[in-house]
Amino acid sequence: MTPLFEFLLRQGDNALVLGHRTSEWCGVAPALEEDIALANTALDLIGQTQLWLGYAAEVEGAGRSANDLAYLRDVYDFRNVLMLEVPNADFGRTLMRQFLFDAFQVPWLTALQGSDDQQVADIAAKSLKEAQYHLDRSSETVIMLGDGTDESHARMKAALDYLFPYAGEMFADDAIDTAIRESGVAPLPSTVRTQWNETLRRVMNEAYLTIPDTTFNHSGGRTGFRHTEYLGHMLATMQTLQRSYPGATW
Amino acid sequence: MSREWPLWEVFIRGQHGMSHRHVGSLHAADAEHAIKNARDVYTRRNEGVSIWVVEAQDIAASSPSEKGPLYEPAKDKVYRHPTFYDIPDEVGKM
Numbered sequence: 001m002t003p004l005f006e007f008l009l010r011q012g013d014n015a016l017v018l019g020h021r022t023s024e025w026c027g028v029a030p031a032l033e034e035d036i037a038l039a040n041t042a043l044d045l046i047g048q049t050q051l052w053l054g055y056a057a058e059v060e061g062a063g064r065s066a067n068d069l070a071y072l073r074d075v076y077d078f079r080n081v082l083m084l085e086v087p088n089a090d091f092g093r094t095l096m097r098q099f100l101f102d103a104f105q106v107p108w109l110t111a112l113q114g115s116d117d118q119q120v121a122d123i124a125a126k127s128l129k130e131a132q133y134h135l136d137r138s139s140e141t142v143i144m145l146g147d148g149t150d151e152s153h154a155r156m157k158a159a160l161d162y163l164f165p166y167a168g169e170m171f172a173d174d175a176i177d178t179a180i181r182e183s184g185v186a187p188l189p190s191t192v193r194t195q196w197n198e199t200l201r202r203v204m205n206e207a208y209l210t211i212p213d214t215t216f217n218h219s220g221g222r223t224g225f226r227h228t229e230y231l232g233h234m235l236a237t238m239q240t241l242q243r244s245y246p247g248a249t250w
Numbered sequence: 251m252s253r254e255w256p257l258w259e260v261f262i263r264g265q266h267g268m269s270h271r272h273v274g275s276l277h278a279a280d281a282e283h284a285i286k287n288a289r290d291v292y293t294r295r296n297e298g299v300s301i302w303v304v305e306a307q308d309i310a311a312s313s314p315s316e317k318g319p320l321y322e323p324a325k326d327k328v329y330r331h332p333t334f335y336d337i338p339d340e341v342g343k344m
Contacts, residue, residue: 031255033276037290137286144279 003179004117005059006187009069010222012052013080016070018101019045020238021088030091031085041098044130051123052143054143071242075232082221083166085231092155095108095141098161102135103199104170107192116184139203146207153208168217171196200224257306258284260291262298268343270302278303 022042029035053066064072078085084101088094109131112124145152171190178187205209220226242246255277261270273292279286284303292298312320324330 031277033278033287033291036294037287040290040294133289140282140286144283 002059003048003176003183004174005056007058007180008052008059008120009077009079012049012056012066012069013078014084014101015052015127016049016138017078017080017234018084018098019049020041020234021084022094022098023092024088025091032090038094041134041137047128048123048130051126055119055123067242071239075227075235076224078231078235079165079224081169082218082228083169085221085228085234086163086166087230089159089162089169090155091154092145093159093162093193095138095145096156096159098134099138099142100137100163100167100200101170102131103196104167104192105131106135106199107195108189111187111192115186120185133236135199139199142203143168143207143210146204148247156207157209161212164212164245165214165216166218168215169219169221172217172219172222174223195242234248255279255283258288258289258303259306259309260284261273261302261304262288263300264298265296266315273297275306281305 019042022038022045025035025038026042027035027039049070050066053069057064057066057069083097086097106128109124109128113121113128115121115124132235142156146156147153148156171193173188173190177186177188200211221228257275258278258281259275260273262273262319263270276284276287276291278287281303285301288301288303293301
Protein backbone atom coordinates (compact mmCIF):
# COMPACT_ATOMS: atom_id res chain seq x y z
CA MET A 1 0.00 0.00 0.00
CA THR A 2 1.33 3.41 -0.92
CA PRO A 3 1.43 6.18 1.71
CA LEU A 4 -1.16 8.19 -0.27
CA PHE A 5 -3.63 5.28 -0.35
CA GLU A 6 -3.08 4.72 3.37
CA PHE A 7 -3.54 8.44 4.07
CA LEU A 8 -6.80 8.54 2.10
CA LEU A 9 -8.13 5.49 3.95
CA ARG A 10 -7.44 7.25 7.24
CA GLN A 11 -9.49 10.27 6.17
CA GLY A 12 -12.27 8.20 4.62
CA ASP A 13 -12.53 5.66 7.43
CA ASN A 14 -12.75 8.40 10.07
CA ALA A 15 -15.68 9.91 8.20
CA LEU A 16 -17.30 6.54 7.51
CA VAL A 17 -17.09 5.11 11.01
CA LEU A 18 -18.27 8.30 12.73
CA GLY A 19 -20.94 8.74 10.05
CA HIS A 20 -22.29 5.27 10.73
CA ARG A 21 -22.18 5.69 14.50
CA THR A 22 -24.04 8.99 14.18
CA SER A 23 -26.65 7.40 11.92
CA GLU A 24 -27.44 4.94 14.72
CA TRP A 25 -29.34 7.78 16.40
CA CYS A 26 -31.79 8.03 13.51
CA GLY A 27 -35.28 7.64 14.94
CA VAL A 28 -34.20 7.32 18.58
CA ALA A 29 -32.60 10.68 19.46
CA PRO A 30 -33.90 12.41 22.61
CA ALA A 31 -35.70 15.15 20.63
CA LEU A 32 -37.06 15.34 17.10
CA GLU A 33 -34.87 18.38 16.33
CA GLU A 34 -31.72 16.58 17.50
CA ASP A 35 -32.72 13.49 15.55
CA ILE A 36 -32.83 15.46 12.30
CA ALA A 37 -29.63 17.35 13.13
CA LEU A 38 -27.76 14.11 13.84
CA ALA A 39 -29.05 12.54 10.64
CA ASN A 40 -27.82 15.59 8.71
CA THR A 41 -24.39 15.25 10.32
CA ALA A 42 -24.29 11.55 9.48
CA LEU A 43 -25.17 12.29 5.87
CA ASP A 44 -22.47 14.97 5.65
CA LEU A 45 -19.92 12.45 6.92
CA ILE A 46 -21.04 9.69 4.56
CA GLY A 47 -20.82 12.20 1.71
CA GLN A 48 -17.25 13.02 2.72
CA THR A 49 -16.53 9.28 2.87
CA GLN A 50 -17.56 8.88 -0.76
CA LEU A 51 -15.06 11.53 -1.80
CA TRP A 52 -12.14 10.23 0.27
CA LEU A 53 -12.69 6.54 -0.46
CA GLY A 54 -13.49 7.30 -4.09
CA TYR A 55 -10.10 8.93 -4.48
CA ALA A 56 -8.47 6.13 -2.44
CA ALA A 57 -9.90 3.55 -4.84
CA GLU A 58 -8.62 5.55 -7.80
CA VAL A 59 -5.13 5.81 -6.27
CA GLU A 60 -5.08 2.10 -5.48
CA GLY A 61 -5.91 1.30 -9.12
CA ALA A 62 -7.06 -2.23 -8.34
CA GLY A 63 -10.53 -1.88 -9.79
CA ARG A 64 -12.22 -1.38 -6.41
CA SER A 65 -14.83 1.35 -5.83
CA ALA A 66 -15.60 3.50 -2.79
CA ASN A 67 -18.45 1.10 -2.03
CA ASP A 68 -16.11 -1.90 -2.16
CA LEU A 69 -13.78 -0.21 0.30
CA ALA A 70 -16.63 0.67 2.65
CA TYR A 71 -18.59 -2.56 2.54
CA LEU A 72 -16.13 -5.31 1.71
CA ARG A 73 -13.14 -4.65 3.95
CA ASP A 74 -12.82 -6.24 7.36
CA VAL A 75 -11.82 -4.81 10.75
CA TYR A 76 -8.06 -5.09 10.24
CA ASP A 77 -8.27 -3.08 6.99
CA PHE A 78 -9.84 -0.03 8.63
CA ARG A 79 -7.70 3.01 9.43
CA ASN A 80 -10.02 5.16 11.56
CA VAL A 81 -8.98 6.37 15.01
CA LEU A 82 -10.37 4.23 17.85
CA MET A 83 -12.31 7.12 19.40
CA LEU A 84 -14.77 7.06 16.51
CA GLU A 85 -15.64 3.37 16.72
CA VAL A 86 -16.52 3.06 20.42
CA PRO A 87 -20.28 2.84 21.01
CA ASN A 88 -22.42 5.96 21.26
CA ALA A 89 -23.45 5.06 24.83
CA ASP A 90 -25.63 8.11 25.60
CA PHE A 91 -26.37 11.38 23.80
CA GLY A 92 -23.74 13.14 25.93
CA ARG A 93 -20.90 10.87 24.88
CA THR A 94 -22.02 11.04 21.26
CA LEU A 95 -21.87 14.83 21.26
CA MET A 96 -18.63 14.99 23.26
CA ARG A 97 -16.98 12.68 20.71
CA GLN A 98 -18.38 14.75 17.86
CA PHE A 99 -16.91 17.86 19.47
CA LEU A 100 -13.46 16.31 20.08
CA PHE A 101 -13.37 15.21 16.42
CA ASP A 102 -14.80 18.44 14.96
CA ALA A 103 -12.26 20.50 16.90
CA PHE A 104 -9.58 18.46 15.12
CA GLN A 105 -11.23 18.40 11.69
CA VAL A 106 -11.59 22.17 11.35
CA PRO A 107 -7.88 23.07 11.63
CA TRP A 108 -6.91 19.83 9.88
CA LEU A 109 -9.12 20.37 6.82
CA THR A 110 -8.09 24.02 6.78
CA ALA A 111 -4.47 22.87 6.47
CA LEU A 112 -5.37 20.25 3.83
CA GLN A 113 -6.86 22.97 1.62
CA GLY A 114 -3.26 23.96 0.90
CA SER A 115 -2.30 20.44 -0.23
CA ASP A 116 -0.10 20.03 -3.31
CA ASP A 117 -2.51 17.26 -4.29
CA GLN A 118 -5.41 19.11 -5.94
CA GLN A 119 -7.98 16.40 -5.22
CA VAL A 120 -7.08 16.37 -1.53
CA ALA A 121 -7.33 20.18 -1.45
CA ASP A 122 -10.74 20.09 -3.16
CA ILE A 123 -12.20 17.43 -0.87
CA ALA A 124 -10.90 19.33 2.17
CA ALA A 125 -12.44 22.60 0.99
CA LYS A 126 -15.83 20.98 0.50
CA SER A 127 -15.73 19.09 3.81
CA LEU A 128 -14.52 22.09 5.80
CA LYS A 129 -17.79 24.00 5.46
CA GLU A 130 -19.65 21.04 6.91
CA ALA A 131 -17.08 20.54 9.68
CA GLN A 132 -17.36 24.18 10.73
CA TYR A 133 -21.10 23.83 11.18
CA HIS A 134 -20.64 20.52 13.03
CA LEU A 135 -18.17 22.20 15.39
CA ASP A 136 -20.56 25.10 16.04
CA ARG A 137 -23.33 22.71 16.91
CA SER A 138 -21.32 20.18 18.92
CA SER A 139 -19.51 22.81 20.99
CA GLU A 140 -22.77 24.59 21.76
CA THR A 141 -24.40 21.33 22.83
CA VAL A 142 -21.42 20.28 24.96
CA ILE A 143 -21.53 23.66 26.73
CA MET A 144 -25.30 23.46 27.19
CA LEU A 145 -25.12 19.97 28.72
CA GLY A 146 -21.94 20.58 30.75
CA ASP A 147 -23.48 23.76 32.16
CA GLY A 148 -26.91 22.13 32.51
CA THR A 149 -28.46 20.00 35.23
CA ASP A 150 -26.55 17.80 37.71
CA GLU A 151 -27.50 14.81 35.58
CA SER A 152 -26.32 16.29 32.27
CA HIS A 153 -23.11 17.61 33.86
CA ALA A 154 -22.30 14.19 35.34
CA ARG A 155 -22.86 12.51 31.98
CA MET A 156 -20.67 15.01 30.14
CA LYS A 157 -17.92 14.59 32.72
CA ALA A 158 -18.09 10.80 32.32
CA ALA A 159 -18.01 11.22 28.53
CA LEU A 160 -14.93 13.44 28.61
CA ASP A 161 -13.11 11.15 31.07
CA TYR A 162 -13.87 8.15 28.86
CA LEU A 163 -13.02 9.72 25.50
CA PHE A 164 -10.05 11.91 26.35
CA PRO A 165 -7.50 9.03 26.39
CA TYR A 166 -8.67 8.18 22.84
CA ALA A 167 -8.27 11.72 21.47
CA GLY A 168 -4.47 11.75 21.36
CA GLU A 169 -4.42 9.17 18.57
CA MET A 170 -5.59 11.84 16.12
CA PHE A 171 -2.20 13.56 16.52
CA ALA A 172 0.05 10.48 16.66
CA ASP A 173 2.41 10.96 13.69
CA ASP A 174 3.99 7.88 12.15
CA ALA A 175 6.14 6.99 9.12
CA ILE A 176 3.20 7.34 6.75
CA ASP A 177 2.53 10.87 7.96
CA THR A 178 6.18 11.72 7.43
CA ALA A 179 6.10 10.37 3.88
CA ILE A 180 2.89 12.29 3.20
CA ARG A 181 4.43 15.49 4.48
CA GLU A 182 7.49 15.01 2.31
CA SER A 183 5.32 14.59 -0.77
CA GLY A 184 3.51 17.86 0.05
CA VAL A 185 0.08 16.24 0.49
CA ALA A 186 -0.47 17.18 4.14
CA PRO A 187 1.30 18.51 7.21
CA LEU A 188 1.88 16.24 10.21
CA PRO A 189 -1.33 15.78 12.24
CA SER A 190 0.56 16.87 15.36
CA THR A 191 0.83 20.39 13.92
CA VAL A 192 -2.86 21.09 14.57
CA ARG A 193 -2.71 20.00 18.20
CA THR A 194 -2.14 23.53 19.51
CA GLN A 195 -5.34 24.75 17.88
CA TRP A 196 -7.22 21.71 19.11
CA ASN A 197 -5.97 22.29 22.66
CA GLU A 198 -7.08 25.91 22.46
CA THR A 199 -10.63 25.02 21.31
CA LEU A 200 -10.82 22.27 23.92
CA ARG A 201 -9.76 24.59 26.72
CA ARG A 202 -12.24 27.30 25.70
CA VAL A 203 -15.23 24.98 25.37
CA MET A 204 -14.51 22.89 28.49
CA ASN A 205 -14.13 26.09 30.45
CA GLU A 206 -17.56 27.29 29.36
CA ALA A 207 -19.01 23.83 29.99
CA TYR A 208 -17.56 23.73 33.54
CA LEU A 209 -15.70 20.53 32.69
CA THR A 210 -12.16 19.67 33.74
CA ILE A 211 -9.76 18.29 31.13
CA PRO A 212 -8.44 14.97 32.53
CA ASP A 213 -4.88 15.07 33.76
CA THR A 214 -3.48 12.15 31.76
CA THR A 215 -1.10 11.70 28.87
CA PHE A 216 -2.10 8.10 28.20
CA ASN A 217 -3.30 7.46 24.64
CA HIS A 218 -5.08 4.45 23.21
CA SER A 219 -3.75 3.74 19.74
CA GLY A 220 -3.81 1.21 16.93
CA GLY A 221 -6.77 2.36 14.87
CA ARG A 222 -5.19 4.66 12.32
CA THR A 223 -2.26 2.28 11.82
CA GLY A 224 -4.56 -0.73 11.63
CA PHE A 225 -2.53 -2.50 14.31
CA ARG A 226 -5.38 -3.10 16.73
CA HIS A 227 -9.03 -2.03 16.74
CA THR A 228 -11.45 -2.29 19.64
CA GLU A 229 -13.88 -5.18 19.79
CA TYR A 230 -16.66 -2.74 18.92
CA LEU A 231 -15.66 -2.17 15.31
CA GLY A 232 -16.40 -5.76 14.26
CA HIS A 233 -19.92 -5.55 15.65
CA MET A 234 -20.46 -2.22 13.94
CA LEU A 235 -19.24 -3.54 10.59
CA ALA A 236 -21.44 -6.60 10.91
CA THR A 237 -24.45 -4.28 10.99
CA MET A 238 -23.14 -1.80 8.46
CA GLN A 239 -22.02 -4.36 5.90
CA THR A 240 -24.70 -7.01 6.29
CA LEU A 241 -26.55 -6.16 3.09
CA GLN A 242 -23.50 -6.28 0.81
CA ARG A 243 -22.23 -9.39 2.59
CA SER A 244 -25.55 -11.22 2.29
CA TYR A 245 -26.40 -10.05 -1.21
CA PRO A 246 -23.07 -9.33 -2.92
CA GLY A 247 -23.36 -6.66 -5.59
CA ALA A 248 -26.91 -5.70 -4.60
CA THR A 249 -27.91 -2.30 -5.97
CA TRP A 250 -31.03 -0.16 -5.80
CA MET B 251 -39.60 24.82 36.15
CA SER B 252 -40.53 22.86 33.08
CA ARG B 253 -37.92 20.41 31.82
CA GLU B 254 -39.19 20.76 28.25
CA TRP B 255 -37.44 23.12 25.85
CA PRO B 256 -39.63 26.11 24.99
CA LEU B 257 -41.41 26.38 21.65
CA TRP B 258 -40.04 28.68 18.93
CA GLU B 259 -41.71 29.89 15.75
CA VAL B 260 -39.47 29.84 12.69
CA PHE B 261 -39.44 32.34 9.81
CA ILE B 262 -37.33 31.78 6.71
CA ARG B 263 -36.51 34.07 3.83
CA GLY B 264 -36.13 31.98 0.68
CA GLN B 265 -33.67 32.39 -2.18
CA HIS B 266 -35.92 34.75 -4.14
CA GLY B 267 -38.44 35.70 -1.48
CA MET B 268 -38.88 39.29 -0.48
CA SER B 269 -39.78 38.70 3.14
CA HIS B 270 -39.48 36.07 5.84
CA ARG B 271 -42.32 33.55 5.90
CA HIS B 272 -43.52 31.46 8.78
CA VAL B 273 -42.53 27.85 8.09
CA GLY B 274 -43.33 26.09 11.35
CA SER B 275 -42.18 25.67 14.92
CA LEU B 276 -39.71 23.64 16.95
CA HIS B 277 -38.33 23.17 20.45
CA ALA B 278 -34.94 24.53 21.55
CA ALA B 279 -33.16 25.58 24.72
CA ASP B 280 -32.34 29.13 23.63
CA ALA B 281 -32.33 31.39 20.57
CA GLU B 282 -28.94 30.24 19.22
CA HIS B 283 -30.01 26.63 19.56
CA ALA B 284 -33.33 27.41 17.89
CA ILE B 285 -31.55 28.92 14.87
CA LYS B 286 -29.34 25.83 14.55
CA ASN B 287 -32.34 23.53 14.85
CA ALA B 288 -34.21 25.61 12.28
CA ARG B 289 -31.26 25.28 9.95
CA ASP B 290 -31.34 21.51 10.33
CA VAL B 291 -35.11 21.05 10.26
CA TYR B 292 -36.23 23.65 7.71
CA THR B 293 -33.33 24.36 5.31
CA ARG B 294 -32.19 20.85 4.40
CA ARG B 295 -33.27 21.33 0.79
CA ASN B 296 -31.67 24.69 0.29
CA GLU B 297 -34.84 26.61 1.13
CA GLY B 298 -33.43 29.64 2.81
CA VAL B 299 -30.90 32.44 3.03
CA SER B 300 -32.00 33.93 6.34
CA ILE B 301 -33.62 32.56 9.51
CA TRP B 302 -35.60 34.36 12.21
CA VAL B 303 -36.81 32.63 15.35
CA VAL B 304 -39.08 34.01 18.04
CA GLU B 305 -40.26 32.31 21.18
CA ALA B 306 -43.90 31.35 20.67
CA GLN B 307 -44.98 32.80 24.03
CA ASP B 308 -43.72 36.24 22.93
CA ILE B 309 -46.16 36.40 20.04
CA ALA B 310 -49.38 38.30 20.75
CA ALA B 311 -52.17 36.87 18.62
CA SER B 312 -55.68 37.95 17.77
CA SER B 313 -58.47 35.74 19.00
CA PRO B 314 -60.36 33.67 16.41
CA SER B 315 -63.62 34.33 18.29
CA GLU B 316 -63.34 38.04 17.49
CA LYS B 317 -63.39 37.34 13.78
CA GLY B 318 -66.65 39.23 13.28
CA PRO B 319 -65.80 42.58 14.88
CA LEU B 320 -62.23 42.49 13.54
CA TYR B 321 -62.75 41.65 9.89
CA GLU B 322 -66.41 41.94 8.92
CA PRO B 323 -66.47 45.75 8.73
CA ALA B 324 -63.87 45.79 5.93
CA LYS B 325 -65.77 43.37 3.73
CA ASP B 326 -68.16 45.78 2.03
CA LYS B 327 -65.62 48.59 1.50
CA VAL B 328 -64.40 47.65 -1.95
CA TYR B 329 -63.09 51.20 -2.57
CA ARG B 330 -60.21 50.44 -0.18
CA HIS B 331 -58.69 48.02 -2.67
CA PRO B 332 -56.37 49.74 -5.15
CA THR B 333 -57.59 47.49 -7.96
CA PHE B 334 -58.54 50.33 -10.30
CA TYR B 335 -54.96 51.43 -11.00
CA ASP B 336 -52.39 50.16 -13.50
CA ILE B 337 -49.00 49.74 -11.84
CA PRO B 338 -46.10 50.72 -14.15
CA ASP B 339 -43.57 47.92 -14.73
CA GLU B 340 -40.70 50.10 -13.46
CA VAL B 341 -42.16 50.00 -9.96
CA GLY B 342 -41.40 46.29 -9.65
CA LYS B 343 -42.83 44.18 -6.85
CA MET B 344 -45.07 45.93 -4.36
